[in-house]
Structure formats: structure tokens, C-alpha cells
Amino acid sequence: MDIQSSLKKLPSVEAVLENDRLREFITPLSRRGVIRIIRENIDHHRKLILRGDGSPAGKNDLFARIVEDTVRSLEEVSDLRQKRVINATGVILHTNLGRALMGEEACAAVREAASGYVDLEMDMSSGQRVNRMRRVIRLLTLLTGAEDALVVNNNAAAVFLAVNTYARKGRVAISRGELVEIGGSFRLPEILSAAAGEVLEIGTTNRTHLEDYARALDEGASLLLKVHTSNYRVVGFTNQVSLKELVELGKSRQVPVIYDQGSGIIYPYASAGIEGEEDIQSLLETGVDMLSFSADKVLGSAQAGILLGGSTPIARLRSNHLSRVLRVDKLSLAALEQVLIHYWRGEFDRLPVWRMMTADIDSLRIRAEHLADRLRSGLGKEGKISVVAGEGSIGGGSFPINPLPSMLIRINLSAGMAEKLSLLLRRSKPAILVRIKGDSLYLDLRTVDEDDVKLIQDGLEEGLRILLGGSDLNG
Numbered sequence: 001m002d003i004q005s006s007l008k009k010l011p012s013v014e015a016v017l018e019n020d021r022l023r024e025f026i027t028p029l030s031r032r033g034v035i036r037i038i039r040e041n042i043d044h045h046r047k048l049i050l051r052g053d054g055s056p057a058g059k060n061d062l063f064a065r066i067v068e069d070t071v072r073s074l075e076e077v078s079d080l081r082q083k084r085v086i087n088a089t090g091v092i093l094h095t096n097l098g099r100a101l102m103g104e105e106a107c108a109a110v111r112e113a114a115s116g117y118v119d120l121e122m123d124m125s126s127g128q129r130v131n132r133m134r135r136v137i138r139l140l141t142l143l144t145g146a147e148d149a150l151v152v153n154n155n156a157a158a159v160f161l162a163v164n165t166y167a168r169k170g171r172v173a174i175s176r177g178e179l180v181e182i183g184g185s186f187r188l189p190e191i192l193s194a195a196a197g198e199v200l201e202i203g204t205t206n207r208t209h210l211e212d213y214a215r216a217l218d219e220g221a222s223l224l225l226k227v228h229t230s231n232y233r234v235v236g237f238t239n240q241v242s243l244k245e246l247v248e249l250g251k252s253r254q255v256p257v258i259y260d261q262g263s264g265i266i267y268p269y270a271s272a273g274i275e276g277e278e279d280i281q282s283l284l285e286t287g288v289d290m291l292s293f294s295a296d297k298v299l300g301s302a303q304a305g306i307l308l309g310g311s312t313p314i315a316r317l318r319s320n321h322l323s324r325v326l327r328v329d330k331l332s333l334a335a336l337e338q339v340l341i342h343y344w345r346g347e348f349d350r351l352p353v354w355r356m357m358t359a360d361i362d363s364l365r366i367r368a369e370h371l372a373d374r375l376r377s378g379l380g381k382e383g384k385i386s387v388v389a390g391e392g393s394i395g396g397g398s399f400p401i402n403p404l405p406s407m408l409i410r411i412n413l414s415a416g417m418a419e420k421l422s423l424l425l426r427r428s429k430p431a432i433l434v435r436i437k438g439d440s441l442y443l444d445l446r447t448v449d450e451d452d453v454k455l456i457q458d459g460l461e462e463g464l465r466i467l468l469g470g471s472d473l474n475g
Ligand SMILES: *Cc1c(COP(=O)(O)O)cnc(C)c1O
Pocket: 154, 155, 156, 157, 182, 186, 227, 228, 229, 230, 260, 261, 262, 263, 293, 294, 295, 297, 304, 305, 396, 397
């Protein structure tokens, strides 16, 4: 059939709109969008025809197909919410999966603040308006020893606000070895040039010396910025100036020093066998004017950026009008307050992130073997499912060079099958995310709630049945 006569079979938008099957989707506010979706589907089929790609031959077939596609698109939009994912990757702060999980109490606090009125900005004794951050400021300063604190939307906003406050019309100096990109959308060079009058890039990628900073000060730098390189390390012939040295230089020249710590820790995790990060208290003790970090990465709270430091610099940030633009909402504050209360009370076991980080290897092995056994008996197959030593990671740019030793379930498959099984798992409900390496699938139960293990078993059994039919795992 020629293209012209195929194109003539395309229905009109009105014809599709009047079809009975679309009726339930048409509401006062959806009508315009429904029409747009119909048009998208007709256009899609027009393109297929023009490309000579098998669009249904008969006019009625084509109409039915377009109605079918439209209904599917409409169902999708009617349920366009974030969907639950079972994270079997062992990456605790998985940015693409929403980073930190919060415990029961923090979730309850969020719920209470969301569904009712709260004393967000009112002192109930005086009836006066007060700072919405007063509670987190008190908790943060008591926990860390900082004089003052400020909370904004996220850590990118915290860095932006600090740089903008001190170098809006001036110059911010930063080592070329620290001009990093973190997690795709945080590109430091872009953020700095948007926030500051001028960015003075100093040193080289692998080596920056104190004299480089001193020269930047001679050139009029109004702010010295140091950035934790998070998920990236320069190794070999390197030199970076320590925070302590930089703070001394800044003090001697009366120019503030700000440290973007990003991740890092509040609790001394070293005592729990997790090393490789400096804790925030020690960093503050260097006398740094301010430091910033992500509340979700460091505390296991909802998304927020936290600035800690001296009362004068923090007050200056607070009076920058942009602090209103970057303001944190009541839900994040409700979460953060409860999470900080847990730290204050020493209730680390109420923090899911903490429980995952400190899960001991023996209990992980037992959990892994348990699931492996059930999978073997469920599938009636031996040998291809094993429990092996491996590594998980904290993620979120934290602890990059200190992976977490873990015990993984390994499912060995024939060539190409691992990708296919992983796709089936991602599409199951709830979605299950695993790791793939070579022809094997790996599951780390460190990041999986015990209640979800059965769902993983069901998902894997179903996926393997689809992929392998009745055949043996050896394929
Ligand atoms: C993660 C990170 C950021 C970005 O923080 P967000 O809270 O995601 O905005 C900035 N700097 C460093 C060093 C980081 O690790």
C-alpha cells in the first residue's frame, strides 16, 4: 500500500476523543491534555507510516490501535507518581533512588507537619513570629559545637549562597583539583560562575600549593573555597593544601574560608569500623569560617543543605536575600528536627542509614544464604546460585575509597541473560534493582528490608521462569 493512502486512514483527533473508552479519562482539567495525548499518538503513527514501518493495514485496525495506545498513555498519566523500588544494589545513599531512608519517627513527623498546622514560625508563648529554623539551629550547634547554623534547600544551594554572599561582586579562589562534577547536575564551575563576580582557578589538577592561594589573595580574592572531591580522587604526584593551612592563611589576610564538605559524618563512624571521612566537629575545630554539607548524605534526613560556622558569617548569609529564595520547607525541617533529636539522644538505631552502614557481615551472610537456599529450592536448580564476598558502598559521594565489605547473592546466567533478567526485575511491581557484572546478577541485602526479601524471591522466580521457560538455569 502506498504512503498517501495509508496516511488517509489516520483518524481525526475528534473521532478518537469521542470513543467510549476515553470517556473515564476526561475531566474538566484533563480535557486539553487528553487531546494533546491523542494528537501525540496520531503523530506517532503518521511517522511510522512515513517511515514505511508496519502500521496496521486496515482503517479500523489503525483506529483501534490508536485508541489502544491513547488509553495506555492516559492510564500512565493517571498514575504518574514515584513508584516504590526495592534497592538490592547495596548502595545506601543511591541518589537516583532518593538517597536516605528515614525511620518511623521522622516519617511520622513529616506526616504530622503535612496534614496539620504546626508552630513553624510562631512562638506559642508570645504569639510572635520567630525563625522557622530555631529548633534545628539549636540542635545543630549543640551537636557540632558550631556557633550558628543555616539550612537551605540542598547543599548545592548552600555553596551557591555562601559564594554569592562573599564574592557576588568579588572573586572566589578554588583549586583546579577541586573543580568537580558530582552526580551529574552539580557542576562546580557553573555554580561558581553563576554565584560569584569572578572565579580564580588556581594550581593544577594534581597539585595546588599554599602560594597559589596567597597569589589569589594578592589578585583580590574575597573568598577561599575548598571542596571535598567526593566521588573522585587524584592520586600519584599530588598536592592539595589542607584545610588547616588554608584557614591560617585566610585568617592572616582576613579573608573567609569556606569548606564544601558535601558528605562527611557527624558520628565518629570509625568506632563502628567505617573510616575514610573526617567528622564535622574536627573540621570546625580548624577554625574554618563555614562549612556545608547535605542533610540527606550526612544525617540520613530529607534533602536539605546545612551551613555551620561562626555567628558573623552565618548572619551575613542569612541577610542575603537569596536565603529566602533557597528556603527549606516545613516537611524537610520536620524530618531534620526528628533526625537531629535521634542524634542528640544517641538513638542511632532509629536511623535506617545507620543500621545499613553498620550491619555486620555475619548477619548479611546469613540473610544472603537464607534467600539463596530458598531460590535454589524454589527453582529446583543447584550450582548457579551462590553467596560470595563483595562490596557495597555508602554512595552519595560519601566514603568513596572505603567500600563496605558485604556478602552478595550471585546468580550466574548464560550470556546476555543477566541484562534481560535485570530489565524484568526493574519492570516488576515493586521494581527491584540489582547489580550486573559480566553474566552474573548480584544482590546485596544490606539495603533491603527483611519484609521485602520475599518479594525479591517472587520477582526472581517469575523473571527466571519467563526467561528460561522450563529449562535449566545452565540454559
Ligand atoms: C553531594 C555534594 C554536593 C551537592 O549536594 P546536594 O545536597 O546534592 O545539592 C555538593 N558538594 C559536594 C562535595 C557533595 O558531595
